[in-house]
Amino acid sequence: MKNDFEEKMADIMIGEAVTALLExxxxxxxxxxTDRLRAAIEHETDEDRVRAGLRAIEEVRREMQIRAAENTGVYGTDGMSAQKLH
Incomplete structure (x- = not known):
């Protein structure tokens, strides 16, 4: 249950960061x-938002790695193309 909450909060924080950047x-x-998310949690006092922000940063980093692998044609350890991992 807590993971679902953190996942939703992470998605919300990503959305907030993207909206702010667009505005x-x-x-x-x-x-x-990533920098915007890091800044958002820097002075955050709500522990749930800090955890969600850290999770959001990790999600963005994972997505960056997937995209980089797609662009370089790197394959995963299971032999499948990184494109097919998501």
Whole structure:
């Protein structure tokens, strides 16, 4: 149950970060999104939001790795193309 809450909160935090970047007319990239999420939790006092923010950062990093693997043609340990991992 807690994982579902953290997952939803992480998605919300990603959405908030993307919305803020769009409102500020800042080009969105994986690095900018990660930096924005990191900044969002820097002064956060709500423990649930901090955990969700850290989870959101990890999700973005994982997605970055998947995209990088797709672009380089790197294959996973199971022999499948990284494209087919998600």
């Amino acid at each position: 500020e007319d800042i080009a969105i990239s994986w690095a900018v999104l």
